[in-house]
Amino acid sequence: MTDAFDDLLSANRDYAEHHELGGFDGIAHAGVAIVTCMDSRIDPLRMVGLKPGDAKIFRNPGGRVTPQALEALVLGVHLLKVRRILVVPHTRCAMASSTLDELRARVTESAGQDASWQTFGVVEDQEAALLDDVAVVRTHPLIPDTVAVGGFVYDVDTGRLTQRA
Ligand SMILES: [Zn+2]
Numbered sequence: 722m723t724d725a726f727d728d729l730l731s732a733n734r735d736y737a738e739h740h741e742l743g744g745f746d747g748i749a750h751a752g753v754a755i756v757t758c759m760d761s762r763i764d765p766l767r768m769v770g771l772k773p774g775d776a777k778i779f780r781n782p783g784g785r786v787t788p789q790a791l792e793a794l795v796l797g798v799h800l801l802k803v804r805r806i807l808v809v810p811h812t813r814c815a816m817a818s819s820t821l822d823e824l825r826a827r828v829t830e831s832a833g834q835d836a837s838w839q840t841f842g843v844v845e846d847q848e849a850a851l852l853d854d855v856a857v858v859r860t861h862p863l864i865p866d867t868v869a870v871g872g873f874v875y876d877v878d879t880g881r882l883t884q885r886a
Contacts, residue, residue, distance in 0.1 A: 742774060751775035752804035754797040758784035758811055762877040769882070777803055783816035783844050784809055786854035795863045804868055808854050809882065810847055811875040817844040848885065855886040
């Protein structure tokens with residue numbers, strides 16, 4: 722066992738002392754699901770005034786509607802009371818400002834070995850990708866028209882969300 726997690730486990734002991742979600746049902750209390758990027762500048766709950774328990778959050782590089790994101794959204798809508806879905810890529814996202822070759826070259830340099838086989842979901846046109854992703858969710862056969870689906874861009878410098886779809 723490593724001590725690499727000691728600070729986090731110590732913090733968790735404090736957290737557990739004040740934990741208030743015990744026995745919680747796990748539904749999305751605000752009826753919200755958010756698909757967004759893994760970027761650490763994004764605080765997906767607080768940026769829309771929510772708190773733990775309110776929303777389902779699915780994150781990946783770029784905030785894309787992948788098959789796994791769709792799986793989460795279908796579960797959210799049918800089992801966890803999701804009624805509003807936000808797809809939220811962001812400004813200055815590495816996945817939208819790098820080419821596949823660039824990312825592979827950077828990882829190859831960091832890893833000290835060839836990374837040309839590694840897949841990365843780079844986004845060539847963030848606006849077009851967002852419109853596509855929103856359309857994929859809206860037209861999914863298991864996501865009914867009663868669910869509101871919106872596409873937004875989060876500005877990591879101002880904290881503002883702008884609706885694009
Ligand atoms: Zn990003």
